[in-house]
Amino acid sequence: MSEFHIVEARPRTDWVYDSLHALEIIVTTELLGEDQSVGADWSRANYSSEVTSLKGMLLALPGQAPAEAVTGRFGLPEAPDEPAEVLGAVEFGLPTRDNLHLMDDVYIQVRPQARRVGIGTALWHEARRIAADRGRSALIAWSHHLAGATSLPERVEPSTGVGHLPLDRGSLFAQSLGLQLAQVERESRLVLPVDPGLLATLRAEAEARALPAYDLVSWTGPTPEEHLGRVAEMNRTLSTDAPTGDLEWQEEDWDGERVRAMDELAHRTGYSVNTLAIHAESGEAAGYTLIHVHNAYPHRPEQWNTAVAAAHRGRRLGLLIKSMNLGQLAAANPGARYVVTWNAGENNHMLGINTRLGFRLHSVHGAWKV
Incomplete structure (x- = not known):
C-alpha cells in the first residue's frame, strides 16, 4: 500500500472508533503479547x-x-461518513486548562502490512504541524515494550538514567523522528484474588501508624459531593509530586467541577473504586487512590491515581489506602483476574508499596519528548 492520504476523525463519525479498536487489538497483541x-x-x-x-x-x-x-x-480532510480501511492512526491531546505548551499522549499505530511506506512518519509530521499551529512547544509520545525485551543487548536509556528500553523497532522509529527518551514507565500486574490474609496483615501494619489520626472513606462510583474538593486537591498533588523524568510537565489546575466532569466521562463506560484518607483534625485530604473498571474488559481493572499529600507522608497512608481499595475491588468485581498499574521507574516508594502488595513487572513504556 504505497498510496494513502490522511484525514481527521470527527467525534460524530461513529465508525472510526470501531476501526481504531480493531487496529489497537492487532498492535497491542503484537507488542504486548495479548489484546x-x-x-x-x-x-x-x-x-x-x-x-x-x-x-x-x-x-x-x-x-x-x-x-x-x-x-x-486541524486543517485536514474530515473522515468520510462511510467506513474505510484504516492503515494507521495517530492520537493526541491538546490541554486547554493547563500545560498549554504541550501536545500530550501522542501515539502512532500502523497495520503491519502497511508499514515501511511512510505512513507513521506522515502521521507524525501532521501531528507536529498541528502542535506548531496551536502554539505547542513540547510534545510527549509513547512506545510500548514487553518486559522480556529489555534483556536485548542493545538498549536506549532516558536522560534520568533510570530504566531502559530495548533498541527495537519502536525505539528506532522514535529516534528517527528526532525524539529523545525522557522517562521509562513500568507496567506492573497484580494477579487476583489477593490473599485476604496478606491484605489484612498489610492493612493492620499501616493502621498502626495512621490511626486514629486519619479517617478513611471508600465508595464505588462518582465522587460524593462532600469530597469533590478533596479529590481535586489530590489530583493536583499528583500532577506536581509524581516523578516526570525529563518531561516538561506543569502543575494541573483542579477543582471540584473538573473532578465531576472527569467522573462523568469515566462512568459512561465503567465504574471506579475509591478510597480517601482525611486528616481527622483538619479535615484536609491526606491520601487518595482509584481503581477503574472498564465495562468492556472487567477482568483487567486499572489502578489509576494514587497520591499522598507531602504533609502526611511517613504514616503508611499509601499502603493503607491501596490495601483497603483492593478489598473494595474484590467486593465490587470478584471476577477480575488482575490489576494493572503504571509507575515511573524512579518512583521507588510507590514501586515498593506495589511490590509488597504483589504487583510484578509486565511491560515497559517509553515517554519520548521533542
Missing part, C-alpha cells in the same frame, strides 16, 4: 468530552483524498 486495546465505547466517550483538552485522531486511509472532502478543525 490490551481500549474499548471502542471508551474511545467514543473520551473523544466526545473536551472539558480540559482538545482530542485529536488522524487516520491514514488508502488512495487519494477526495477533492470534495470537507476540511476539519
Whole structure:
C-alpha cells in the first residue's frame, strides 16, 4: 500500500472508533503479547468530552483524498461518513486548562502490512504541524515494550538514567523522528484474588501508624459531593509530586467541577473504586487512590491515581489506602483476574508499596519528548 492520504476523525463519525479498536487489538497483541486495546465505547466517550483538552485522531486511509472532502478543525480532510480501511492512526491531546505548551499522549499505530511506506512518519509530521499551529512547544509520545525485551543487548536509556528500553523497532522509529527518551514507565500486574490474609496483615501494619489520626472513606462510583474538593486537591498533588523524568510537565489546575466532569466521562463506560484518607483534625485530604473498571474488559481493572499529600507522608497512608481499595475491588468485581498499574521507574516508594502488595513487572513504556 504505497498510496494513502490522511484525514481527521470527527467525534460524530461513529465508525472510526470501531476501526481504531480493531487496529489497537492487532498492535497491542503484537507488542504486548495479548489484546490490551481500549474499548471502542471508551474511545467514543473520551473523544466526545473536551472539558480540559482538545482530542485529536488522524487516520491514514488508502488512495487519494477526495477533492470534495470537507476540511476539519486541524486543517485536514474530515473522515468520510462511510467506513474505510484504516492503515494507521495517530492520537493526541491538546490541554486547554493547563500545560498549554504541550501536545500530550501522542501515539502512532500502523497495520503491519502497511508499514515501511511512510505512513507513521506522515502521521507524525501532521501531528507536529498541528502542535506548531496551536502554539505547542513540547510534545510527549509513547512506545510500548514487553518486559522480556529489555534483556536485548542493545538498549536506549532516558536522560534520568533510570530504566531502559530495548533498541527495537519502536525505539528506532522514535529516534528517527528526532525524539529523545525522557522517562521509562513500568507496567506492573497484580494477579487476583489477593490473599485476604496478606491484605489484612498489610492493612493492620499501616493502621498502626495512621490511626486514629486519619479517617478513611471508600465508595464505588462518582465522587460524593462532600469530597469533590478533596479529590481535586489530590489530583493536583499528583500532577506536581509524581516523578516526570525529563518531561516538561506543569502543575494541573483542579477543582471540584473538573473532578465531576472527569467522573462523568469515566462512568459512561465503567465504574471506579475509591478510597480517601482525611486528616481527622483538619479535615484536609491526606491520601487518595482509584481503581477503574472498564465495562468492556472487567477482568483487567486499572489502578489509576494514587497520591499522598507531602504533609502526611511517613504514616503508611499509601499502603493503607491501596490495601483497603483492593478489598473494595474484590467486593465490587470478584471476577477480575488482575490489576494493572503504571509507575515511573524512579518512583521507588510507590514501586515498593506495589511490590509488597504483589504487583510484578509486565511491560515497559517509553515517554519520548521533542
